[in-house]
Amino acid sequence: MSDFTNNSRVDKFEKRRKNTKSLSVLLILGSILLVVLIGVMVFGGDESAEQPTDEKAGQTTGQDGQAGNSGDDEAGNTDEEETDENNAQDDSTGESDTEENNTQDNESDAQSGTEQVEPSDDNVTEAYTKDWQPVGTEQSEPHTTNFDEGSQDRLEMRKASAVATGLDEESLIMWWIQRNGDNSVISTVSNADNTEYYRVYMTWVENQGWKPSKVEVLKENDQEWRFE
Structure with a gap:
């Protein structure tokens, strides 16, 4: 009777040990899985969080590009203004030359046949x-x-x-x-x-x-x- 009781105790102990071991394994596996999930969530969240930053960076670059174009437009406008000024100066010079030529022609006409x-x-x-x-x-x-x-x-x-x-x-x-x-x-x-x-x-x-x-x-x- 005592032997049976001892055997039963041993069996129960073995079952508990096995259950504890299984439970430990499950806990370890669960912990690993949890770490993996956390890692996926963390790294996945970082990528999704970085996306707006990239978009903002892209928007900033676009704004810089527009500013650059604006600068080019201003430079172009300046060139056009300088061209207009040069044309105005050329026109003024041309008018002065025309007046001088007309005066010379008048003098030449006045003295022709004299x-x-x-x-x-x-x-x-x-x-x-x-x-x-x-x-x-x-x-x-x-x-x-x-x-x-x-x-x-x-x-x-x-x-x-x-x-x-x-x-x-x-x-x-x-x-x-x-x-x-x-x-x-x-x-x-x-x-x-x-x-x-x-x-x-x-x-x-x-x-x-x-x-x-x-x-x-x-x-x-x-x-x-x-x-x-």
Whole structure:
């Protein structure tokens, strides 16, 4: 009876030992599985967490790229502005060259077909005549010369002086006008820079206006002293 009891105790102990061992194994396996699951969750979560960061990084890069394009656009706009300025300068230069060419052409036209004559004094470097036409008039007959500034005679004398010398009518300076007998005058004029000086002899032609008859090119402006 005691042997049976002992055997039963031994069997129970063995079963408990085996159960404990199985339970330990299961616990170990469960722990390993739990660690694996935790690891999967941790690493999987990190990857998913990194994704928005990559997207943000991509968005930041895109913004930088746009900023770069904006800079390129600004540089392009600057180039266009510089091009416009250069074009404006070229146009301005072209206009100046055109005005100079027109003045030279006027002077050339004024002197074409001229005949050299004797100078009237030592201040004259060159004198010439030409068969100029009267410049026309808005005045009626009988004509009386009006020397006042702004008068119709002064305006038409300016035009005649420009035709004879080739100077620009709008910019030439009329320094002095003096009588030279009946219905005749002499105007002393210069260019706008006061570097070219002329005496223009002209005569009134009835109903046709002032007609240049002779031009003298002067060494110096001999009428400027009146305004010093």
